[in-house]
Amino acid sequence: MGVLNRAEIKERMKESDYSKKLLVTPLLTENQIDAASVNIRLGSSIIIPKKTYVDQQDVTDRRTIHQVEHRLYDRTKLKHKSKFVLHPNHLILGVTFEYLSLPYDVFCTIMSRSSWGRLGLVVATAAAVQPGYKGCLTLELVNLSESPIALYPGLPVGQLVFHEVPSKGAEAVYRGRYNCSTEAELPKFFAGGTDEELAFWGGKS
Amino acid sequence: MDFDVDQPAAVLSKSLSLIEKTDLRLHQLDRWQFPTSSSELGRELFLSALASVREPAHLGPMDPVVLYNRLFSLQELAGIIERSSTDRISWPLVRYCDEIWSNFFGENGPKIFYALTPEYNYSILHFSKRLADILRDILPDSAIQALVSNRELYCLQLASSEDENLPLYANIGHEFGHAVFDHHEKAIVSELDAKVGQVLVRVLSDLQAIDATQASRRFRRICQAVLGIGEELFCDLLGALLMGPAFFLSLFEFSWGQARDVWTIRLSPEFQNIRAYPSFGFRLHCISQWAKIEGFRSEASSEAAKSITQKVAELAVGVGTIPVNHNSDVLRVWPASDNDAEPIRDVLNPRLNELKIALGEYLHECDGFVRKWYSTKPFSDVSVYDVAELLLRLERNIPPNIVPDNTLLGKPAEFTAILNASALFRLDLLTGEGSGDGGERLRQTGIVERLTAKAFEATFIQREFNRWAGQ
Numbered sequence: 001m002g003v004l005n006r007a008e009i010k011e012r013m014k015e016s017d018y019s020k021k022l023l024v025t026p027l028l029t030e031n032q033i034d035a036a037s038v039n040i041r042l043g044s045s046i047i048i049p050k051k052t053y054v055d056q057q058d059v060t061d062r063r064t065i066h067q068v069e070h071r072l073y074d075r076t077k078l079k080h081k082s083k084f085v086l087h088p089n090h091l092i093l094g095v096t097f098e099y100l101s102l103p104y105d106v107f108c109t110i111m112s113r114s115s116w117g118r119l120g121l122v123v124a125t126a127a128a129v130q131p132g133y134k135g136c137l138t139l140e141l142v143n144l145s146e147s148p149i150a151l152y153p154g155l156p157v158g159q160l161v162f163h164e165v166p167s168k169g170a171e172a173v174y175r176g177r178y179n180c181s182t183e184a185e186l187p188k189f190f191a192g193g194t195d196e197e198l199a200f201w202g203g204k205s
Numbered sequence: 206m207d208f209d210v211d212q213p214a215a216v217l218s219k220s221l222s223l224i225e226k227t228d229l230r231l232h233q234l235d236r237w238q239f240p241t242s243s244s245e246l247g248r249e250l251f252l253s254a255l256a257s258v259r260e261p262a263h264l265g266p267m268d269p270v271v272l273y274n275r276l277f278s279l280q281e282l283a284g285i286i287e288r289s290s291t292d293r294i295s296w297p298l299v300r301y302c303d304e305i306w307s308n309f310f311g312e313n314g315p316k317i318f319y320a321l322t323p324e325y326n327y328s329i330l331h332f333s334k335r336l337a338d339i340l341r342d343i344l345p346d347s348a349i350q351a352l353v354s355n356r357e358l359y360c361l362q363l364a365s366s367e368d369e370n371l372p373l374y375a376n377i378g379h380e381f382g383h384a385v386f387d388h389h390e391k392a393i394v395s396e397l398d399a400k401v402g403q404v405l406v407r408v409l410s411d412l413q414a415i416d417a418t419q420a421s422r423r424f425r426r427i428c429q430a431v432l433g434i435g436e437e438l439f440c441d442l443l444g445a446l447l448m449g450p451a452f453f454l455s456l457f458e459f460s461w462g463q464a465r466d467v468w469t470i471r472l473s474p475e476f477q478n479i480r481a482y483p484s485f486g487f488r489l490h491c492i493s494q495w496a497k498i499e500g501f502r503s504e505a506s507s508e509a510a511k512s513i514t515q516k517v518a519e520l521a522v523g524v525g526t527i528p529v530n531h532n533s534d535v536l537r538v539w540p541a542s543d544n545d546a547e548p549i550r551d552v553l554n555p556r557l558n559e560l561k562i563a564l565g566e567y568l569h570e571c572d573g574f575v576r577k578w579y580s581t582k583p584f585s586d587v588s589v590y591d592v593a594e595l596l597l598r599l600e601r602n603i604p605p606n607i608v609p610d611n612t613l614l615g616k617p618a619e620f621t622a623i624l625n626a627s628a629l630f631r632l633d634l635l636t637g638e639g640s641g642d643g644g645e646r647l648r649q650t651g652i653v654e655r656l657t658a659k660a661f662e663a664t665f666i667q668r669e670f671n672r673w674a675g676q
């Protein structure tokens with residue numbers, strides 16, 4: 001499973017057949033493509049967890065996990081050039097400005113850029129993106145430093161690293177619950193996949 | 206204790222309390238939430254109005270009861286400013302709207318801000334005029350003039366959040382048409398009079414033959430209705446010129462489940478409240494001409510367009526099936542209990558065809574006017590090839606934001622090209638046989654709406670970035 005370098009990334013981006021094309025859109029400048037990665041920017045949609053009186057988030061409880069969302073989170077959209085201050089030890093959900101479309105033979109990982117990492121900003125904890133995925137990526141942004149960090153939509157906070165994978169056809173392609181997302185997304189427990197067993201593990205089946 | 210001793214003073218204190226509460230409500234709004242800076246103009250204007258009402262020189266002569274009533278009317282406007290929040294309004298969409306608006310009115314003309322409405326459709330409100338109307342009986346004219354002069358402000362009320370109202374986006378052009386109509390009312394009404402006048406002379410003669418004693422009032426009510434119809438058609442013309450086929454598709458979707466061949470007049474005791482609308486059939490017929498539907502269809506069927514995606518030709522065929530027939534149109538007048546309803550209906554129905562021809566000529570002249578007033582800047586034709594490229598992306602669940610060029614970055618798509626590609630694609634999903642059941646259609650149209658909203662954001666940012674980078 002090799003990592004794509006700049007030339008390979010560009011070659012796959014130039015592909016005219018959309019089913020084979022590696023698409024990261026919009027690219028504002030070719031300089032976003034690094035030696036073996038593509039820099040990605042912070043989008044405008046964010047979800048802010050609230051201090052709340054909900055006793056706990058129990059993902060095995062199908063009945064309440066989605067009902068309490070409005071008590072747990074605020075959603076907002078940052079305007080162009082507007083500032084969001086991320087305070088120490090705070091987690092927010094953000095989104096990439098870029099929309100991604102991976103061909104069936106490319107797997108992707110998302111990670112912080114080193115300069116931002118040194119400031120204490122972590123951009124993603126769930127870093128794997130499956131082949132065939134389409135959509136903007138939800139970022140888990142955490143400030144691990146001791147001082148607040150100002151964020152603006154458009155800042156290049158992360159990078160995508162692409163890995164070529166041998167594909168055995170459609171089985172390998174992502175058809176999950178987050179496909180075609182364009183905004184920061186809350187977890188979608190019980191929306192398919194293997195989540196049915198969550199209730200079993202929590203003794204609620 | 207005599208509770209009935211001084212009601213005016215009691216009502217005045219209630220009024221002053223309501224002014225304080227309203228003032229506080231408006232001051233507490235977070236400007237960070239306003240989708241554009243124009244919302245701040247709305248707040249400032251409103252707060253200035255409250256300050257003026259509070260001035261002792263103005264409060265003294267006021268009738269407290271009238272003041273109290275007017276303050277309740279003002280709550281409607283306060284509510285509009287409160288509903289001007291980026292939480293539910295797509296700022297990229299309204300920034301595009303601002304660009305269209307400034308093409309019409311420039312930097313020094315009237316301004317516009319954006320709010321939500323619980324209604325289904327979009328509507329535009331002449332905010333500063335409405336404010337002045339409410340203040341009419343409580344402030345002297347000089348104070349009202351001082352308040353609103355050089356602060357002309359409109360409010361476009363959007364139906365809901367951006368990803369649920371794709372079919373309504375194209376109606377923005379129609380709504381802006383009302384503001385353009387306001388600003389050129391004299392010239393437009395004069396043209397309407399020139400084209401429709403002869404028909405109205407014959408209508409007056411018919412009314413006199415029915416009942417000469419009632420003819421004058423009925424005629425004035427008809428004139429008011431025709432004025433309303435003329436304004437609606439003018440706005441349709443603007444909508445078609447600005448948004449192209451997307452506006453045609455949008456109006457077609459509005460007509461679903463409604464009679465397409467009915468012209469409506471709703472009478473009211475006050476002339477200015479008489480409302481009148483042409484039939485959907487006639488409106489679609491007119492819009493199809495001004496949105497150049499035939500040209501779009503023919504170009505979309507060309508080999509060059511089909512080589513990008515066959516879908517564009519298929520959709521062009523679909524557009525051709527939209528009915529624009531208006532031969533069986535009839536006019537209905539409401540309420541039936543109004544004694545004028547039947548005679549008005551009886552004199553206008555036989556002259557409907559004459560009226561349509563005259564209105565067609567009027568629109569032709571209006572087309573010339575608006576192109577002269579605004580050059581061609583806001584009215585560039587939609588490129589079929591750009592639309593085809595964007596359809597290709599939508600077919601693959603990719604935002605319709607880029608038209609390929611010979612670079613890796615591509616060219617950010619035009620607002621109207623995105624709008625048209627999305628409108629075509631969405632309508633195909635809703636009506637196409639291969640779109641699955643209701644749930645699947647809902648899921649797929651939801652994706653198109655999200656991708657479209659994303660495309661507006663992405664292209665807006667990309668163009669701003671390119672401008673900054675000098676590309």
